Protein backbone atom coordinates (compact mmCIF):
# COMPACT_ATOMS: atom_id res chain seq x y z
CA UNK A 1 0.00 0.00 0.00
CA UNK A 2 2.75 2.49 0.88
CA UNK A 3 4.32 1.93 -2.53
CA UNK A 4 1.02 2.57 -4.30
CA UNK A 5 0.23 5.65 -2.21
CA UNK A 6 3.62 7.23 -2.84
CA UNK A 7 3.57 6.33 -6.54
CA UNK A 8 0.14 7.94 -6.83
CA UNK A 9 1.41 11.17 -5.36
CA UNK A 10 4.79 11.21 -7.12
CA UNK A 11 3.32 10.55 -10.54
CA UNK A 12 0.28 12.80 -10.24
CA UNK A 13 -2.51 10.24 -9.79
CA UNK A 14 -4.06 10.94 -6.38
CA UNK A 15 -3.39 13.59 -3.73
CA UNK A 16 -4.64 13.96 -0.16
CA UNK A 17 -7.49 16.52 -0.22
CA UNK A 18 -6.71 19.96 1.27
CA UNK A 19 -3.14 18.74 1.75
CA UNK A 20 -1.54 22.17 2.27
CA UNK A 21 -3.88 22.66 5.26
CA UNK A 22 -3.12 19.29 6.78
CA UNK A 23 -5.72 17.35 4.80
CA UNK A 24 -9.25 16.31 5.73
CA UNK A 25 -9.88 12.63 6.41
CA UNK A 26 -11.92 10.86 3.75
CA UNK A 27 -11.38 13.35 0.91
CA UNK A 28 -8.94 12.94 -1.98
CA UNK A 29 -8.09 14.85 -5.15
CA UNK A 30 -7.27 13.33 -8.51
CA UNK A 31 -4.34 14.63 -10.56
CA UNK A 32 -3.96 14.46 -14.34
CA UNK A 33 -3.18 10.72 -14.59
CA UNK A 34 -5.54 9.59 -11.82
CA UNK A 35 -8.33 11.49 -13.52
CA UNK A 36 -7.51 9.87 -16.87
CA UNK A 37 -7.57 6.45 -15.20
CA UNK A 38 -10.86 7.21 -13.48
CA UNK A 39 -12.38 8.46 -16.76
CA UNK A 40 -11.23 5.34 -18.61
CA UNK A 41 -12.83 3.14 -15.95
CA UNK A 42 -16.09 5.10 -16.06
CA UNK A 43 -16.12 5.14 -19.87
CA UNK A 44 -15.56 1.39 -20.01
CA UNK A 45 -18.44 0.88 -17.55
CA UNK A 46 -20.75 3.24 -19.47
CA UNK A 47 -19.91 1.60 -22.77
CA UNK A 48 -20.61 -1.90 -21.47
CA UNK A 49 -23.70 -1.16 -19.41
CA UNK A 50 -25.33 1.71 -21.31
CA UNK A 51 -24.07 2.50 -24.80
CA UNK A 52 -23.90 -1.04 -26.19
CA UNK A 53 -27.28 -2.07 -24.74
CA UNK A 54 -30.79 -1.43 -25.94
CA UNK A 55 -32.53 -1.71 -22.57
CA UNK A 56 -30.63 0.94 -20.61
CA UNK A 57 -31.29 4.64 -20.04
CA UNK A 58 -28.69 7.03 -18.67
CA UNK A 59 -29.36 9.61 -15.99
CA UNK A 60 -27.53 12.43 -14.25
CA UNK A 61 -29.67 13.49 -11.31
CA UNK A 62 -29.05 16.23 -8.78
CA UNK A 63 -27.16 15.50 -5.56
CA UNK A 64 -29.55 17.30 -3.22
CA UNK A 65 -33.20 16.23 -3.27
CA UNK A 66 -36.32 17.23 -1.49
CA UNK A 67 -35.69 15.66 1.96
CA UNK A 68 -38.96 13.72 1.63
CA UNK A 69 -37.04 11.41 -0.73
CA UNK A 70 -34.84 10.23 2.14
CA UNK A 71 -37.78 9.77 4.47
CA UNK A 72 -39.56 7.59 1.91
CA UNK A 73 -36.40 5.64 1.06
CA UNK A 74 -35.84 4.77 4.70
CA UNK A 75 -32.47 6.51 4.88
CA UNK A 76 -33.48 9.07 7.52
CA UNK A 77 -34.31 6.20 9.87
CA UNK A 78 -32.12 3.45 8.53
CA UNK A 79 -28.84 4.80 7.12
CA UNK A 80 -26.96 4.52 10.37
CA UNK A 81 -23.37 4.21 11.40
CA UNK A 82 -22.17 3.20 14.83
CA UNK A 83 -19.49 5.04 16.81
CA UNK A 84 -16.79 3.21 18.77
CA UNK A 85 -18.87 3.78 21.90
CA UNK A 86 -21.78 1.99 20.23
CA UNK A 87 -23.80 5.17 19.61
CA UNK A 88 -25.87 5.20 16.43
CA UNK A 89 -25.80 8.20 14.10
CA UNK A 90 -27.07 9.02 10.63
CA UNK A 91 -24.33 8.90 8.01
CA UNK A 92 -25.98 11.37 5.64
CA UNK A 93 -24.31 14.81 5.40
CA UNK A 94 -26.77 17.55 6.31
CA UNK A 95 -26.97 20.91 4.64
CA UNK A 96 -29.41 23.81 4.43
CA UNK A 97 -31.34 24.93 1.39
CA UNK A 98 -32.52 28.54 1.65
CA UNK A 99 -31.95 31.04 4.43
CA UNK A 100 -33.25 31.90 7.88
CA UNK A 101 -36.57 30.57 9.09
CA UNK A 102 -37.48 29.22 5.68
CA UNK A 103 -34.32 27.13 5.43
CA UNK A 104 -34.93 23.48 4.68
CA UNK A 105 -32.69 20.80 6.16
CA UNK A 106 -31.55 18.66 3.26
CA UNK A 107 -28.99 15.90 2.71
CA UNK A 108 -26.26 15.19 0.23
CA UNK A 109 -27.21 11.90 -1.43
CA UNK A 110 -25.47 8.89 0.14
CA UNK A 111 -26.17 6.74 -2.95
CA UNK A 112 -26.88 7.63 -6.57
CA UNK A 113 -29.65 5.02 -6.63
CA UNK A 114 -32.39 7.23 -5.20
CA UNK A 115 -31.86 9.71 -8.03
CA UNK A 116 -32.80 6.85 -10.33
CA UNK A 117 -35.91 5.82 -8.37
CA UNK A 118 -37.29 9.36 -8.18
CA UNK A 119 -36.86 9.64 -11.96
CA UNK A 120 -38.49 6.29 -12.69
CA UNK A 121 -41.76 7.86 -13.83
CA UNK A 122 -39.99 10.51 -15.91
CA UNK A 123 -37.97 7.86 -17.68
CA UNK A 124 -40.98 5.64 -18.33
CA UNK A 125 -43.06 8.56 -19.63
CA UNK A 126 -40.26 9.79 -21.88
CA UNK A 127 -39.04 6.51 -23.35
CA UNK A 128 -41.85 3.95 -22.81
CA UNK A 129 -39.45 1.10 -22.05
CA UNK A 130 -40.68 -2.46 -21.75
CA UNK A 131 -39.66 -4.61 -18.80
CA UNK A 132 -36.96 -5.57 -18.14
CA UNK A 133 -35.04 -2.32 -18.50
CA UNK A 134 -32.48 -0.38 -16.52
CA UNK A 135 -31.52 3.16 -15.57
CA UNK A 136 -27.83 3.85 -15.06
CA UNK A 137 -26.06 6.68 -13.32
CA UNK A 138 -22.47 7.58 -12.48
CA UNK A 139 -22.09 10.27 -9.86
CA UNK A 140 -20.91 11.46 -6.50
CA UNK A 141 -22.28 10.25 -3.20
CA UNK A 142 -21.45 11.43 0.30
CA UNK A 143 -21.27 9.53 3.57
CA UNK A 144 -20.17 10.85 6.92
CA UNK A 145 -18.10 7.73 7.59
CA UNK A 146 -16.93 7.56 11.19
CA UNK A 147 -13.60 6.02 10.25
CA UNK A 148 -12.49 6.89 6.72
CA UNK A 149 -9.33 4.92 6.02
CA UNK A 150 -7.08 2.93 3.74
CA UNK A 151 -6.33 5.61 1.15
CA UNK A 152 -9.29 5.84 -1.25
CA UNK A 153 -10.99 2.69 0.08
CA UNK A 154 -13.32 4.30 2.61
CA UNK A 155 -14.18 7.86 1.67
CA UNK A 156 -16.61 10.52 2.74
CA UNK A 157 -16.95 11.84 -0.80
CA UNK A 158 -17.08 9.01 -3.30
CA UNK A 159 -18.36 8.20 -6.74
CA UNK A 160 -20.69 5.36 -7.64
CA UNK A 161 -21.59 3.61 -10.88
CA UNK A 162 -25.06 2.15 -10.40
CA UNK A 163 -27.72 0.39 -12.40
CA UNK A 164 -31.26 -0.13 -11.18
CA UNK A 165 -32.62 -2.93 -13.33
CA UNK A 166 -36.42 -3.13 -13.30
CA UNK A 167 -37.95 -6.57 -13.67
CA UNK A 168 -41.04 -8.62 -12.92
CA UNK A 169 -40.98 -10.02 -9.37
CA UNK A 170 -40.95 -13.63 -10.53
CA UNK A 171 -37.77 -13.09 -12.59
CA UNK A 172 -35.56 -11.83 -9.78
CA UNK A 173 -33.37 -14.91 -9.41
CA UNK A 174 -32.71 -15.10 -13.13
CA UNK A 175 -31.63 -11.47 -13.36
CA UNK A 176 -29.66 -11.60 -10.15
CA UNK A 177 -27.55 -14.37 -11.72
CA UNK A 178 -27.36 -12.47 -14.99
CA UNK A 179 -25.98 -9.34 -13.31
CA UNK A 180 -23.56 -11.35 -11.23
CA UNK A 181 -22.08 -12.58 -14.51
CA UNK A 182 -22.10 -9.11 -16.09
CA UNK A 183 -20.21 -7.65 -13.15
CA UNK A 184 -17.62 -10.43 -13.29
CA UNK A 185 -17.14 -9.92 -17.03
CA UNK A 186 -16.53 -6.21 -16.58
CA UNK A 187 -14.05 -6.72 -13.75
CA UNK A 188 -12.06 -8.98 -16.01
CA UNK A 189 -12.35 -6.55 -18.91
CA UNK A 190 -10.75 -3.66 -17.03
CA UNK A 191 -7.92 -5.90 -15.84
CA UNK A 192 -8.66 -6.64 -12.17
CA UNK A 193 -6.77 -9.60 -10.74
CA UNK A 194 -9.62 -12.14 -10.74
CA UNK A 195 -7.72 -14.39 -8.33
CA UNK A 196 -8.25 -11.70 -5.70
CA UNK A 197 -12.03 -11.45 -6.17
CA UNK A 198 -14.33 -13.45 -3.90
CA UNK A 199 -18.09 -13.53 -3.58
CA UNK A 200 -19.71 -13.29 -0.19
CA UNK A 201 -23.41 -13.65 0.40
CA UNK A 202 -24.31 -11.07 3.02
CA UNK A 203 -26.18 -12.52 6.00
CA UNK A 204 -29.63 -11.52 7.27
CA UNK A 205 -28.52 -9.07 9.97
CA UNK A 206 -25.89 -7.35 7.81
CA UNK A 207 -27.82 -6.39 4.69
CA UNK A 208 -28.96 -2.84 3.92
CA UNK A 209 -32.53 -2.10 5.04
CA UNK A 210 -33.89 -2.43 1.48
CA UNK A 211 -32.27 -5.68 0.41
CA UNK A 212 -33.58 -9.24 0.38
CA UNK A 213 -30.40 -10.73 -1.03
CA UNK A 214 -26.94 -9.19 -1.42
CA UNK A 215 -23.68 -10.48 -2.75
CA UNK A 216 -20.53 -8.55 -2.01
CA UNK A 217 -17.70 -8.92 -4.44
CA UNK A 218 -14.72 -8.75 -2.15
CA UNK A 219 -11.14 -8.03 -3.11
CA UNK A 220 -7.95 -9.10 -1.34
CA UNK A 221 -6.66 -5.66 -0.41
CA UNK A 222 -3.33 -5.49 1.48
CA UNK A 223 -5.38 -4.44 4.55
CA UNK A 224 -7.68 -7.45 4.28
CA UNK A 225 -10.46 -8.98 2.21
CA UNK A 226 -12.99 -6.16 1.84
CA UNK A 227 -16.04 -5.19 -0.18
CA UNK A 228 -15.25 -3.96 -3.66
CA UNK A 229 -18.76 -3.96 -5.20
CA UNK A 230 -22.26 -4.99 -4.26
CA UNK A 231 -25.13 -6.71 -6.03
CA UNK A 232 -28.50 -6.40 -4.32
CA UNK A 233 -32.06 -7.56 -4.88
CA UNK A 234 -33.95 -4.47 -3.67
CA UNK A 235 -37.37 -6.00 -4.30
CA UNK A 236 -40.09 -3.35 -4.90
CA UNK A 237 -39.03 -1.58 -1.70
CA UNK A 238 -38.05 1.76 -3.24
CA UNK A 239 -40.72 2.15 -5.93
CA UNK A 240 -43.38 1.14 -3.43
CA UNK A 241 -42.21 3.67 -0.86
CA UNK A 242 -42.14 6.41 -3.50
CA UNK A 243 -45.65 5.30 -4.55
CA UNK A 244 -44.57 4.60 -8.10
CA UNK A 245 -45.80 1.91 -10.41
CA UNK A 246 -45.63 0.73 -13.99
CA UNK A 247 -48.35 -0.04 -16.51
CA UNK A 248 -47.67 -3.01 -18.72
CA UNK A 249 -49.51 -1.89 -21.85
CA UNK A 250 -49.48 -5.29 -23.56
CA UNK A 251 -51.02 -7.04 -20.58
CA UNK A 252 -52.98 -3.95 -19.44
CA UNK A 253 -51.93 -4.44 -15.86
CA UNK A 254 -50.45 -2.19 -13.24
CA UNK A 255 -47.48 -3.59 -11.34
CA UNK A 256 -44.66 -2.44 -9.13
CA UNK A 257 -41.46 -3.66 -10.76
CA UNK A 258 -38.77 -5.29 -8.67
CA UNK A 259 -35.15 -4.21 -8.80
CA UNK A 260 -31.73 -5.79 -9.20
CA UNK A 261 -28.96 -3.37 -8.37
CA UNK A 262 -25.32 -3.78 -9.36
CA UNK A 263 -23.43 -1.02 -7.54
CA UNK A 264 -19.78 -0.23 -8.03
CA UNK A 265 -17.51 2.39 -6.48
CA UNK A 266 -15.20 4.32 -8.79
CA UNK A 267 -12.43 4.85 -6.24
CA UNK A 268 -12.47 1.24 -5.07
CA UNK A 269 -12.14 0.28 -8.73
CA UNK A 270 -9.15 2.58 -9.07
CA UNK A 271 -7.50 1.19 -5.93
CA UNK A 272 -8.17 -2.47 -6.74
CA UNK A 273 -6.92 -1.93 -10.27
CA UNK A 274 -3.71 -0.23 -9.09
CA UNK A 275 -3.13 -3.15 -6.72
CA UNK A 276 -3.88 -5.63 -9.53
CA UNK A 277 -1.47 -4.16 -12.06
CA UNK A 278 1.41 -3.07 -9.82
CA UNK A 279 4.52 -5.12 -10.60
CA UNK A 280 8.24 -5.09 -9.97
CA UNK A 281 11.03 -6.79 -11.86
CA UNK A 282 14.68 -6.32 -12.66
CA UNK A 283 15.70 -4.44 -15.78
CA UNK A 284 19.31 -3.55 -16.61
CA UNK A 285 20.46 -4.57 -13.13
CA UNK A 286 17.93 -2.28 -11.43
CA UNK A 287 14.60 -2.96 -9.76
CA UNK A 288 11.85 -1.23 -11.68
CA UNK A 289 8.22 -0.84 -10.69
CA UNK A 290 5.56 -0.60 -13.35
CA UNK A 291 1.79 -0.66 -13.80
CA UNK A 292 0.55 -3.32 -16.22
CA UNK A 293 -2.60 -1.47 -17.31
CA UNK A 294 -4.44 -2.71 -20.35
CA UNK A 295 -3.84 -0.12 -23.10
CA UNK A 296 -7.49 0.99 -23.18
CA UNK A 297 -7.43 1.70 -19.41
CA UNK A 298 -3.92 3.19 -19.12
CA UNK A 299 -3.88 6.95 -18.40
CA UNK A 300 -1.33 7.44 -21.18
CA UNK A 301 -1.37 5.32 -24.34
CA UNK A 302 2.09 6.31 -25.49
CA UNK A 303 4.91 8.70 -24.74
CA UNK A 304 6.85 10.37 -27.52
CA UNK A 305 10.55 11.22 -27.12
CA UNK A 306 13.31 12.66 -29.25
CA UNK A 307 16.39 10.51 -28.54
CA UNK A 308 18.38 13.64 -27.65
CA UNK A 309 16.73 16.80 -26.49
CA UNK A 310 19.55 19.06 -27.70
CA UNK A 311 19.28 17.99 -31.37
CA UNK A 312 16.77 20.39 -32.94
CA UNK A 313 16.18 18.17 -35.98
CA UNK A 314 15.11 15.26 -33.74
CA UNK A 315 12.95 17.48 -31.52
CA UNK A 316 11.32 19.08 -34.53
CA UNK A 317 10.54 15.72 -36.15
CA UNK A 318 9.26 14.16 -32.91
CA UNK A 319 7.10 17.16 -32.16
CA UNK A 320 5.50 17.83 -35.52
CA UNK A 321 5.43 14.44 -37.22
CA UNK A 322 4.78 12.12 -34.29
CA UNK A 323 3.55 13.85 -31.15
CA UNK A 324 1.18 16.40 -32.71
CA UNK A 325 -0.81 13.96 -34.89
CA UNK A 326 -0.97 11.28 -32.17
CA UNK A 327 -2.00 13.82 -29.52
CA UNK A 328 -4.71 15.06 -31.85
CA UNK A 329 -5.95 11.51 -32.48
CA UNK A 330 -5.70 9.91 -29.03
CA UNK A 331 -5.41 12.76 -26.51
CA UNK A 332 -3.78 10.52 -23.92
CA UNK A 333 -0.28 10.99 -25.33
CA UNK A 334 2.68 12.31 -23.32
CA UNK A 335 5.75 14.24 -24.44
CA UNK A 336 8.81 13.12 -22.50
CA UNK A 337 12.28 14.48 -23.16
CA UNK A 338 13.52 14.64 -19.59
CA UNK A 339 16.73 12.79 -18.64
CA UNK A 340 18.20 9.92 -20.63
CA UNK A 341 16.12 7.29 -22.41
CA UNK A 342 16.48 4.78 -19.56
CA UNK A 343 15.06 7.31 -17.09
CA UNK A 344 12.18 8.12 -19.41
CA UNK A 345 11.29 4.44 -19.73
CA UNK A 346 11.33 4.02 -15.93
CA UNK A 347 9.07 7.05 -15.50
CA UNK A 348 6.60 5.88 -18.14
CA UNK A 349 6.69 2.34 -16.67
CA UNK A 350 5.60 3.80 -13.35
CA UNK A 351 2.73 5.66 -14.99
CA UNK A 352 1.81 2.45 -16.78
CA UNK A 353 2.31 3.79 -20.31
CA UNK A 354 2.22 0.72 -22.58
CA UNK A 355 4.29 2.20 -25.44
CA UNK A 356 7.26 4.58 -25.67
CA UNK A 357 8.01 5.96 -29.11
CA UNK A 358 11.52 7.24 -29.77
CA UNK A 359 12.61 9.40 -32.68
CA UNK A 360 16.32 8.86 -33.46
CA UNK A 361 18.74 9.59 -36.31
CA UNK A 362 17.49 6.64 -38.38
CA UNK A 363 14.04 8.21 -38.25
CA UNK A 364 15.30 11.20 -40.20
CA UNK A 365 16.55 8.87 -42.93
CA UNK A 366 13.75 6.27 -43.17
CA UNK A 367 10.67 7.64 -41.35
CA UNK A 368 10.52 4.80 -38.84
CA UNK A 369 10.56 5.03 -35.04
CA UNK A 370 11.34 2.66 -32.18
CA UNK A 371 8.28 1.49 -30.27
CA UNK A 372 9.20 0.00 -26.92
CA UNK A 373 6.69 -2.17 -25.09
CA UNK A 374 6.34 -1.66 -21.33
CA UNK A 375 6.08 -5.17 -19.88
CA UNK A 376 8.70 -6.99 -21.96
CA UNK A 377 10.93 -4.03 -22.79
CA UNK A 378 10.85 -5.42 -26.36
CA UNK A 379 11.37 -2.95 -29.20
CA UNK A 380 10.31 -2.82 -32.83
CA UNK A 381 10.64 -0.36 -35.68
CA UNK A 382 7.34 1.02 -36.94
CA UNK A 383 6.75 3.36 -39.86
CA UNK A 384 5.65 6.79 -38.71
CA UNK A 385 2.83 6.62 -41.24
CA UNK A 386 1.55 3.40 -39.57
CA UNK A 387 1.64 4.60 -35.95
CA UNK A 388 -2.03 5.53 -35.72
CA UNK A 389 -3.29 2.18 -36.96
CA UNK A 390 -0.66 0.37 -34.88
CA UNK A 391 -1.89 2.05 -31.69
CA UNK A 392 -5.57 1.79 -32.59
CA UNK A 393 -5.13 -1.95 -32.97
CA UNK A 394 -3.51 -2.13 -29.52
CA UNK A 395 -6.18 -0.18 -27.64
CA UNK A 396 -9.19 -1.99 -29.08
Ligand code: GAP
Nearest residue numbers: 111113153154155158228229230263264265268
Ligand atom coordinates in the same frame (compact mmCIF):
# COMPACT_ATOMS: atom_id res chain seq x y z
N1 GAP B 1 -27.05 1.86 -3.84
C1 GAP B 1 -26.43 0.79 -3.13
C2 GAP B 1 -25.30 1.19 -2.31
O1 GAP B 1 -24.98 2.35 -2.20
P1 GAP B 1 -23.30 0.22 -0.89
O2 GAP B 1 -22.84 -1.19 -0.71
O3 GAP B 1 -23.51 1.05 0.33
O4 GAP B 1 -24.64 0.13 -1.75
C3 GAP B 1 -22.05 0.48 -3.15
O5 GAP B 1 -22.28 0.97 -1.86
C4 GAP B 1 -20.59 0.60 -3.53
O6 GAP B 1 -20.14 1.95 -3.37
C5 GAP B 1 -19.64 -0.22 -2.66
O7 GAP B 1 -19.60 -1.56 -3.08
C6 GAP B 1 -18.34 0.51 -2.88
O8 GAP B 1 -17.76 0.15 -4.12
C7 GAP B 1 -18.79 1.95 -2.95
N2 GAP B 1 -18.69 2.60 -1.62
C8 GAP B 1 -19.62 2.60 -0.64
N3 GAP B 1 -19.21 3.32 0.42
C9 GAP B 1 -17.98 3.78 0.12
C10 GAP B 1 -17.02 4.60 0.80
N4 GAP B 1 -17.27 5.09 2.03
N5 GAP B 1 -15.86 4.90 0.16
C11 GAP B 1 -15.62 4.43 -1.07
N6 GAP B 1 -16.48 3.66 -1.76
C12 GAP B 1 -17.65 3.33 -1.18
